[in-house]
Amino acid sequence: MAEPSVFERIVAGEIPSTKVFENERVLGIRDIAPKAPVHLLLFPKTGEYANVAELAAGDPALLADIVAIAQQLADEHCGGQYRLVFNTGADAGQTVFHVHAHVLGGGLTEASL
Template sequence: MSTTAEPSLFSRIAAREIPADIVFENERIIAFRDIAPKAPVHLLVVPKTAEFANVTELAAADPALLAEVVAVAQQLADEHCDGQYRLVFNTGAQAGQTIFHVHAHLLGGTLTEGTLGQ
């Protein structure tokens, strides 16, 4: 990501410039409730670094951080939805990505196949 770019929405949340319902935070990751949930439990698990636009870039450059994102997602799923969840990474505008700062959507609760495409 260019250093001249405006900070992403997620960077601004991590910096506490924008409020969010934060459910987890450590030195490398922040997680918070999605403001437009698509499931009974809809959390965003976000690396604090804005260096990676999508999960493919993250996996190639820092697989340990990607593993940490997945581990945090599991921990949150254990806490919020009995360990049962979907973990979704949107990559590209046509796939629904609107913020180009890598993040995972943790979706839980009672989910039915085909209900999350809206």
């Protein structure tokens, strides 16, 4: 059995985080190394999906929920304007293989791309 991802450990309460959203299926936290004035992470509480393509194929309703929650958080934290990023694969910058979305906003610069 694989080691739990950092996100599974956050869900389990083993690693502290600053929560900005939580429901029965999704957790939203502040990124500990922000790349923009607002940098939030949204992820399913299940570690079943490694990337957004797997999530879209396996549970499109959960993906739709994550996108809707991203809009809600952007409305609350950065005036509704935001970038939503899913990295898929190590060569694309994915370092945690538990699907997660980056919600970036609040005055983006080239450095936050």
